[in-house]
Amino acid sequence: MFKGSSRWIVWAVLMAMAMTVLCSCNTAKQWVGGKEAKGAMDIDVTAFGKTPSGQQVRLYTLANVNGMTAEIINYGAIVVSLSAPDRDGSMGDIVLGYDNLQDYIKETPYFGAIVGRYGNRIGKGRFTLDGKQYTLATNNDENHLHGGIKGFDKVVWDDEPLWRPDGVGVKLSYLSKDGEEGYPGNLKVTVIYVLTNKNELRIEYEATTDKATPVNITHHGYFNLTGCRRDILDHELTLKADRFTPVDAGLIPTGHLASVEGTPMDFRKSTAIGARIESDYEQLKFGGGYDHNWVLGKRPRAMTTAARVYEPTTGRVMEVLTTEPAVQFYAGNFLDGTLTGKQGVVYQHRYGFCLETQHYPDSPNKPNFPSTILRPGGKYETTTIYRFSAK
Numbered sequence: 001m002f003k004g005s006s007r008w009i010v011w012a013v014l015m016a017m018a019m020t021v022l023c024s025c026n027t028a029k030q031w032v033g034g035k036e037a038k039g040a041m042d043i044d045v046t047a048f049g050k051t052p053s054g055q056q057v058r059l060y061t062l063a064n065v066n067g068m069t070a071e072i073i074n075y076g077a078i079v080v081s082l083s084a085p086d087r088d089g090s091m092g093d094i095v096l097g098y099d100n101l102q103d104y105i106k107e108t109p110y111f112g113a114i115v116g117r118y119g120n121r122i123g124k125g126r127f128t129l130d131g132k133q134y135t136l137a138t139n140n141d142e143n144h145l146h147g148g149i150k151g152f153d154k155v156v157w158d159d160e161p162l163w164r165p166d167g168v169g170v171k172l173s174y175l176s177k178d179g180e181e182g183y184p185g186n187l188k189v190t191v192i193y194v195l196t197n198k199n200e201l202r203i204e205y206e207a208t209t210d211k212a213t214p215v216n217i218t219h220h221g222y223f224n225l226t227g228c229r230r231d232i233l234d235h236e237l238t239l240k241a242d243r244f245t246p247v248d249a250g251l252i253p254t255g256h257l258a259s260v261e262g263t264p265m266d267f268r269k270s271t272a273i274g275a276r277i278e279s280d281y282e283q284l285k286f287g288g289g290y291d292h293n294w295v296l297g298k299r300p301r302a303m304t305t306a307a308r309v310y311e312p313t314t315g316r317v318m319e320v321l322t323t324e325p326a327v328q329f330y331a332g333n334f335l336d337g338t339l340t341g342k343q344g345v346v347y348q349h350r351y352g353f354c355l356e357t358q359h360y361p362d363s364p365n366k367p368n369f370p371s372t373i374l375r376p377g378g379k380y381e382t383t384t385i386y387r388f389s390a391k
């Protein structure tokens with residue numbers, strides 16, 4: 001089938017892929033004196049069980065030169081674990097999740113997953129586009145949440161390892177078919193995770209469509225910088241946002257942008273998440289705490305620092321940089337101790353927080369919000385970086 005030099009190119013590519021999969025040297029898993037040894041960049045691929053319909057799920061273990069690791073599966077494009085150094089250089093797993101595929105399939109509040117086609121809510125699961133009304137699957141009372149009943153977090157993605165000069169990663173691709181969960185158009189989606197040598201988890205999203213459709217894809221990682229040892233209320237948060245989108249009791253934006261000034265929504269100066277979460281500010285009643293969208297005052301598509309989180313006991317710092325116009329800050333209010341995660345840790349109330357970079361919720365029904373409509377010929381392209389350090 002392949003002739004002359006092209007046969008050699010194919011052979012070389014196949015060998016490189018085989019080497020990647022088979023010859024990983026597992027440097028990330030060598031521990032020296034309680035600290036992870038530094039080593040070479042590495043990608044290790046192992047089986048992570050099968051879905052009930054028999055689809056094989058793979059676990060990618062990415063390691064950077066500093067000994068940080070990220071474990072990612074191609075079911076739901078889920079980040080299963082992410083290790084980051086504390087101020088003494090000790091690694092700790094700083095995301096919530098499960099040890100096995102069955103638990104992810106059984107019940108998950110989107111732990112570590114990619115959510116879409118439209119992350120966050122669309123009111124009453126309806127919108128009108130180019131004069132036509134569309135009805136989406138409703139899975140959050142009368143509303144559509146995180147892509148519907150079977151969103152991007154519950155499908156098996158195509159996967160391939162990815163080597164970059166500054167890091168290692170996995171490229172995940174999924175075709176969301178015309179009509180899936182009620183959305184128009186065949187949407188080709190690519191999500192690339194790269195663990196860089198600057199201790200960043202970099203996420204690049206791309207999508208194209210053959211019919212106009214709303215698109216708002218995000219990462220639903222639950223972070224706990226203590227290494228999941230206690231709740232997240234003492235984490236100190238900075239959000240670079242002057243305004244947020246107030247919501248109604250169903251967490252659907254009213255359409256207004258409100259100033260954070262003088263409210264518990266003001267995180268322009270670093271403040272403990274728990275400092276005001278129980279105050280009787282009406283907006284906090286609706287989500288049982290923080291579960292709102294903060295508007296990043298920035299130029300469209302420019303990459304800026306949206307948030308910074310500092311955990312005082314370990315010194316871990318997480319910065320969130322994004323090209324997106326907003327970030328949903330969710331304080332894990334719906335966690336209630338009924339889910340047991342990795343290594344038997346019970347996820348109590350507010351045991352993890354999410355910083356989901358995205359467009360505003362319910363944008364398809366809010367003409368004054370920045371548009372989330374992708375059209376044929378156009379390209380959806382966003383990037384978000386979670387950067388880790390310690391002080």
Ligand code: GLA
Nearest residue numbers: 109110251291328330334354
């Ligand atoms: C998002 C939503 C929350 C909740 C969580 C998952 O952050 O805004 O209301 O649905 O996902 O439980």
